Amino acid sequence: MTLATAYWCVLLAALLPYVWVAVAKASGERYNNRDPRGWLARQDNPRSIRANAAQLNAFEAFAPFAAGVLLAQLAGVPTGRIAALAIAFVVLRVLHGVFYLANQHALRSAVWFGGFACVLALLAQAALRVAG
Secondary structure, rough: OOOHHHHHHHHHHHHHHHHHHHHHHHHOOOOOOHHHHHHHHOOOOOHHHHHHHHHHHHHHHHHHHHHHHHHHHHOOOOHHHHHHHHHHHHHHHHHHHHHHHHHHHHHHHHHHHHHHHHHHHHHHHHHHHHOO
């Protein structure tokens, strides 16, 4: 695995929130682009509400992940390890959204924690590498 693999994962993670917002818009009543936030506030379809929550969570998870990949690379963490953690993160984040939509809260929380652990591993390995 190469560093390019990790960078492709950063791109996929950046796009993932837009997948969930597309699901939210497709699952509710006819989408109104003139008032998107008001439209969302009026939704009572559980799938739309959960898809929007998955979107927000995906945005929240993106910045620490991207920073972890870049810091690990800058610190000289082996590229295979960075790529493996990046792939695991993306897979876990996709599952997070799927479990969110399926209303599987225990599985959703488990894969959320797994993705968070990937980010912590990237950041910790970067810190350890530059510490000496």
